[in-house]
Amino acid sequence: DAGVTQSPTHLIKTRGQHVTLRCSPISGHKSVSWYQQVLGQGPQFIFQYYEKEERGRGNFPDRFSARQFPNYSSELNVNALLLGDSALYLCASSLERHSPLHFGNGTRLTVT
């Protein structure tokens, strides 16, 4: 069975630009969560979506937004990129809202 897939794997953007990251969950998983991981730190929660509705939001500015589609895939959007947005963005899917997270390999975003 395919695991969580994320695209693209790497991305280089300049300050002020916009970026869209994509995630396909494990088949049968209804919940998708997004995490930001800065080098040397643990993942930080950004969003959780369950059954296409936002179920949780971390301490991130409104420049960050996300959505979940009817097939349970998800997109994370970041507007007006800042240098500090450079990080590994991880998508995780889970069977239900409180089930363990299964991560993809992430999208490495570099903002210059």
Add this chain to the structure above:
Amino acid sequence: GQQLNQSPQSMFIQEGEDVSMNCTSSSIFNTWLWYKQDPGEGPVLLIALYKAGELTSNGRLTAQFGITRKDSFLNISASIPSDVGIYFCAGQPYTGNQFYFGTGTSLTVIP
């Protein structure tokens, strides 16, 4: 937000040795997870714990859900070179949907 403290921050051990690491929280959690992350990859789920006092094994790995619900422990027996990586704990409180992650324990195994 919740703070999870992992210790030790890093470990350098000889192949064959046992490893112990722990994670403590300022709040009570109802689920504890342990992950391993290799460079360039996402975290991989190792063990999930759901009840205080629960002891769960996955091969050479054993994890425990602390009685206070504010801590968890991971042990690796007879370490091998492929155990190298960063180990993260994650906890989920009774309220809310997010998991909070620790700062990680970096493990190096010397052959």
